[in-house]
Amino acid sequence: MQNINNSSSTDSAFQWVTIYKAENTLEANIIKGLILASGIECKIAGEMLQGAIGEIPFEQTQVSVQVYVIKERHARQILVNYQQVKQSAPDWVCPNCNEHNGSTFDFCWSCETLKND
Ligand SMILES: [Zn+2]
Numbered sequence: 001m002q003n004i005n006n007s008s009s010t011d012s013a014f015q016w017v018t019i020y021k022a023e024n025t026l027e028a029n030i031i032k033g034l035i036l037a038s039g040i041e042c043k044i045a046g047e048m049l050q051g052a053i054g055e056i057p058f059e060q061t062q063v064s065v066q067v068y069v070i071k072e073r074h075a076r077q078i079l080v081n082y083q084q085v086k087q088s089a090p091d092w093v094c095p096n097c098n099e100h101n102g103s104t105f106d107f108c109w110s111c112e113t114l115k116n117d
Helices: 008-013 025-037 047-053 069-088
Strands: 016-022 042-045 063-068
Touching: 008 069, 016 025, 016 042, 016 069, 025 042, 025 063, 025 069, 063 069
Parallel strands: none
Antiparallel strands: 016 063, 042 063
């Protein structure tokens, strides 16, 4: 990172702020990828802790996605879009057995037919 010495207001603009608390490292990395793809610098906090502890099950740790304060508004807009897409993914009906499956399932829970996009 560059050294910026001109004013204290600039310093505060370059502080990290948490914009998302992910359920796990996988989700945190998805968010990070989305934000980076929009040209916003981004980091994940809590990942190191997770590795150091080791004994704690994956699901129980919390990982924060952070951006600079000055980018917070933009990053939150990306998150809103992400959450809308996540929620709007439709449930699907298995073409093999007609069973109803939630959008998060890639395979039919009943007969294990692969979801057909
Ligand atoms: Zn099925």
